[in-house]
Amino acid sequence: MTDLREANRGAVLSDLLVHRPTTRTAIAQRTGLSAATISRAVEVLVADGVVREVSEVVSANRGRRAVALDLVGERSVVAGVDLGASTTRVVLADFAGAELRRWEEPTRSDLPAAALADWLAGMVTGRSAGLGAGLAAVSVGLPGAVAESGAVSNAPNLPQVMDAEFTSGLRRAGAVGIRVDNDVNYALLGEQRRGAAADAGDAAMVTIGAGLGAALAIDGRILHGRHGLIGEFGQLPAGPMGTRLEHMVTGPGILRRAEEAGVPLARPQDLFDDEHRLSPLRTQFDHALQIVLTAVAVASEPEVVVLGGGIAESLAGDLDRYQATLGATLQVAPRLVPAALGSFSGAIGAAIDAVHSLYADLGAEPGFGGGHGRSAAS
Amino acid sequence: MTDLREANRGAVLSDLLVHRPTTRTAIAQRTGLSAATISRAVEVLVADGVVREVSEVVSANRGRRAVALDLVGERSVVAGVDLGASTTRVVLADFAGAELRRWEEPTRSDLPAAALADWLAGMVTGRSAGLGAGLAAVSVGLPGAVAESGAVSNAPNLPQVMDAEFTSGLRRAGAVGIRVDNDVNYALLGEQRRGAAADAGDAAMVTIGAGLGAALAIDGRILHGRHGLIGEFGQLPAGPMGTRLEHMVTGPGILRRAEEAGVPLARPQDLFDDEHRLSPLRTQFDHALQIVLTAVAVASEPEVVVLGGGIAESLAGDLDRYQATLGATLQVAPRLVPAALGSFSGAIGAAIDAVHSLYADLGAEPGFGGGHGRSAAS
DNA sequence: GGAGTTTGCTTTCTGCTCGCAAGCAAAGTC
DNA sequence: GACTTTGCTTGCGAGCAGAAAGCAAACTCC
Numbered sequence A, B: 001m002t003d004l005r006e007a008n009r010g011a012v013l014s015d016l017l018v019h020r021p022t023t024r025t026a027i028a029q030r031t032g033l034s035a036a037t038i039s040r041a042v043e044v045l046v047a048d049g050v051v052r053e054v055s056e057v058v059s060a061n062r063g064r065r066a067v068a069l070d071l072v073g074e075r076s077v078v079a080g081v082d083l084g085a086s087t088t089r090v091v092l093a094d095f096a097g098a099e100l101r102r103w104e105e106p107t108r109s110d111l112p113a114a115a116l117a118d119w120l121a122g123m124v125t126g127r128s129a130g131l132g133a134g135l136a137a138v139s140v141g142l143p144g145a146v147a148e149s150g151a152v153s154n155a156p157n158l159p160q161v162m163d164a165e166f167t168s169g170l171r172r173a174g175a176v177g178i179r180v181d182n183d184v185n186y187a188l189l190g191e192q193r194r195g196a197a198a199d200a201g202d203a204a205m206v207t208i209g210a211g212l213g214a215a216l217a218i219d220g221r222i223l224h225g226r227h228g229l230i231g232e233f234g235q236l237p238a239g240p241m242g243t244r245l246e247h248m249v250t251g252p253g254i255l256r257r258a259e260e261a262g263v264p265l266a267r268p269q270d271l272f273d274d275e276h277r278l279s280p281l282r283t284q285f286d287h288a289l290q291i292v293l294t295a296v297a298v299a300s301e302p303e304v305v306v307l308g309g310g311i312a313e314s315l316a317g318d319l320d321r322y323q324a325t326l327g328a329t330l331q332v333a334p335r336l337v338p339a340a341l342g343s344f345s346g347a348i349g350a351a352i353d354a355v356h357s358l359y360a361d362l363g364a365e366p367g368f369g370g371g372h373g374r375s376a377a378s
Numbered sequence C: 001g002g003a004g005t006t007t008g009c010t011t012t013c014t015g016c017t018c019g020c021a022a023g024c025a026a027a028g029t030c
Numbered sequence D: 001g002a003c004t005t006t007g008c009t010t011g012c013g014a015g016c017a018g019a020a021a022g023c024a025a026a027c028t029c030c
Helices: A004-018 A024-031 A035-048 A113-128 A164-173 A183-194 A245-249 A251-260 A268-272 A280-300 A316-329 A342-361 B004-018 B024-031 B035-048 B113-128 B164-173 B183-194 B245-249 B251-260 B268-272 B280-300 B316-329 B342-361
Strands: A051-053 A068-071 A077-083 A087-094 A099-106 A135-142 A177-182 A203-208 A212-218 A304-308 A335-338 B051-053 B068-071 B077-083 B087-094 B099-106 B135-142 B177-182 B203-208 B212-218 B304-308 B335-338
Touching (some): A004 A024, A035 A051, A087 A113, A087 A342, A164 A177, A183 A342, A203 A280, A251 A268, B004 B024, B077 B183, B099 B113, B099 B342, B113 B164, B135 B183, B164 B177, B177 B183, B212 B280, B245 B251, B245 B280, B251 B268, B251 B280, B268 B280, B280 B304
Antiparallel strands (some): A051 A068, B077 B087, B203 B212
């Protein structure tokens, strides 16, 4: 109950972030506020240069044409980064969330923490130069658990990021607000806003690649946990002899287990060739994945579970089968779908989070899908 | 934003529900509202007979003594019911949540759905007669998943409750508001408010008895899921040969597995005698429980996991061991504690939910720990 | 034991905001 | 060209919260 007027401006912005473009009347209906209040709030936002009237909306209605409102995109640029163990993907977007540029390059995983941060910051600032507006916010997803304090743990595939030097280095390099969160959390956010989990309030994502990660969202909100451990289903000691599931289903785990079984594979993906379809290794993989999917399902009861990550791409043809098994186990099973944004889910989600962080500064409530990310605290 | 004045009254009530008794000034501090506003709101509540000034608070402060405020208890009586597969436990409480009476008796599991509802309703109304005030709300916890719609599923140990006749019968028998939810959800609510999970916003509960159940709370809110399936970790196919975990750790499952192994047990509890400490069956049980605990931990990252249920009582001495294993698996492991309210956690939690439902009618926000239960919809 | 002080609560008053209703504007319909 | 529909803005009244001042009841200290 700070300032009611400001709160209403925030509500308008929040609505505009999700429904874009829209009209004053539509905002009034969705927010439940009166048209008069919306008009007054929009007036301020337009004066502030945050919102702009765009060309009139095409409408089948009879009366006066509504004036479409949209966010002013050119104000500034944000970056969403998915710092993977092997590949780093970046998306630059404008203030309105429109994608401006995307690229990927190998992660310099050979660098120590501070140098890695410098490399990342240099790459992003370098490539965002000359876009007209300055970089206003950066969100970085990384393969580890990010605590409320900003501390990173559980990142075996890119251990440098656990070093406090990494986050502090990032903050030093860029003058702008930097937020850090788990890569899968961002990927789920991306899929919720622009991908396979659109309009699913309860959704989950599982990524399988170099590591196993999961993210859970309930009522549009991504669950974090004080230490960021929510979703670490790879820790489940449910494999044979109590092996952790992450050793059963991730790329390095598959290679090692194949070697131990005397049938070495050239690449983890080979396990999903037809010739291995009935191999014990493949059966164990399926079983382990089934446990993960069931755990995700009963942890948050998502309407949809999005599968992403390098290994998951090889599973596209088997989704129906997994879905069927899941349905046999649970009365109500979630839909199992591949990531619609592909390997860029995480970067896109990070960019969305960065945009959100800017609007949060303007008073927008963390509405549907909001409240993500963690600002890199000192 | 309905009526701001009413909203403030609700905020005062919500605060009073959690901090009881308290003073006007204390409420003002906690809610952030001005003392004037609180005074005005309290005035109305006292006039309505919902709140009362009680004897002055003993204080070490120097100035004028604050007048303690408390809820008026005698207005009405609520009942919390824990309808177990074998035992039914009931708690009667007054409007202020003070326990009036508790008892338990064998569940008439031989009865069909409608008759079971009649038996339950008759028992509760009969025993609550003559308490001065009428029964105003009843909350029933049962061993199954309760959907938003009110439909019950996943109740193998008391299948009658899945029959729509049961809930409709309950509603017919009692004229008052009846709410139904999963028994473990209520048990966790009880432990959060009066027991082992007090002042833990993020908490979880696992009950092991005739069935395996779990409940998760994040930020004081118990997670439900549209179909009430959140927490059904017994469905995890993580036992040997893909056995569901509920078959590994529950009473009936233990007996059957012991028989299959050629070492029949008289009672499931016998598995936890010293003589079985190193038996393969016990090892398998420990492993299965470890998986459940890990899954609960990474599903919601609770500060504390409360263990309840008949089997869990036998585990009291082993909690340290489980805790140690959990700590070895996870960087940050939750505390593992037995249910402080014993076998009445569920009934007490249900009674708290019933009280909450009454205050929700008066405008109290579902604050910390609120928003539980599901009204038995038609 | 009286003056001063601290704390709790109430009352008065001011400023702010919202929603209603009326008015204006812009489109389509007849 | 009058009428209707729809979108937005403006004028007005009511409601509410908070600041500040006032009253009340304790304690402390001289």
